[in-house]
Amino acid sequence: METAIEVIGLVTHYGDREILKGISISIPRGMTTVILGGSGCGKSTLLKHLIGLLKPTRGKILVNGKDITLMNEEELNEVRKKTGVLFQGAALLNSMTISDNVALPMREHTRLKESTMQIMVRMKLDLVGLSGFEDFYPSQLSGGMKKRAGLARAMAMDPEFLFFDEPSAGLDPITAAGLDELILKLKNVFKMTIVVVTHELQSVFTIADYVIMLDAGEVIFSGILDELRASDNPRIRMFLERKPEKEKYSPEDYFKIIAGD
């Protein structure tokens, strides 16, 4: 397994609060890696570090062997050109049509002719099943369609790495399954390194080759899917079996706490 992205001893803070507590992980090349964890475990923060939106307090993030935490803005932009990101809410620019949104990275970073770009845009939109929606504005599309359009934009520069932030959040099961299928298709056709941040278990079992699980800012598991299923770590079992966290207090104690007596 060749490593594409390696994180070593990543520590990060929001104000005084420590969010990631010395995370070390390796993300294998050409596979779909799922970063799994409950709400507030720091998985979205980790993703923001991987795409260079946040700078860590300590630690290294090696992308193809180069530490992105030490890069200046210009060097970082070179890495970003090889990276596609699908944000949770798709993050399409609302003032532009779908086709302008998809063409945006090409317009900014290449000197392609307008006609060539239009062909590329149509190809990308076709890939995600949105042909014919070129002239629509993001506000005219449904949630699932927006995500597909966001994916087309993330794919615009034929990236080496593709990141997804909660791809199935806010989608109905059918649309979410469709998006999972699209992720599988992309991996098989383009052999990209895909990183998906999610808490959606069903999605994990469909798309993941490799799983990293976070809990309260620490890595509690990393390995292939079968190892995850076989794990006997109590936190992982609770997550996989959808068991609620045990209440810390009995109802009487809890009442005493809120009543202040």
Place this chain on the structure above:
Amino acid sequence: MPSIAEGIFNLIGRRTIPIRKNIHDASKIINDTFYWAFISPFKGKPIRLKASISEMVKAGYNSVPIVAIISLFMGIILALQSAYQLKKVGALIYVANLVGVSITRELGPIITAIIVSGRSGSAFAAEIGSMKAAEEVDALVSMGINPVRFIVVPKLIALMVMVPVLTVFSDCIGIFGGFILSTTILEIHPYNYFQQTMNALLVKDIITGLMKAWAFGVVITIIGSYQGFKVEGGAEEVGRRTTAAVVASIFMVIVFDLFFTTLFYYFT
């Protein structure tokens, strides 16, 4: 138990650390805006011309009616107020001087700047704030596109051009308002009024007015964008920042006006 001295230092720290951060953020946005507007175009990163033109339409062309009406009324009011005093000394004709000079030197630029603060300053803050809340700003960064270059620079170009243009327009309409009132109610002969205005106005008056207008355009853009980029949460904060943008830009417009007026008083 902290001592009194510790308490005092704590208080000073708590009050000054956020201010230091705000100053840092503000200077960063000023620095970035000027870099991407004036230096990077010479390094092969051109300004987005199409976006600048569409911003000019939104900020400039669309505010023509409101600027026209307010300037016209301002001219009329000014003529009436000056006539109220001048007729006592039988110097009604000097209404033309007063209207011409005060509009071109002061009221034209400031009225225009206040209207633009209310229309565009708030719009900039709201637009950038909602983009920030919807992760659109993060998306731009992740595509390797600098958000200041992409969003702020076209707005800066638009206001640097359109605030002076609107000011010239406001000057003309304002003087026309004074002219209408003087020739009808005050019964000054139109030709005399025209001559008197031409004699009173110096090119210097108009130029200093336009220089102020240019600076106001820069101030409004920077403050609107700064407030927009400061949005961290959702809709409520967008609203709060939009209000702050309007208040702060009107305040800063007046501060800069004071500065420039003092400067021109001594150096022209």
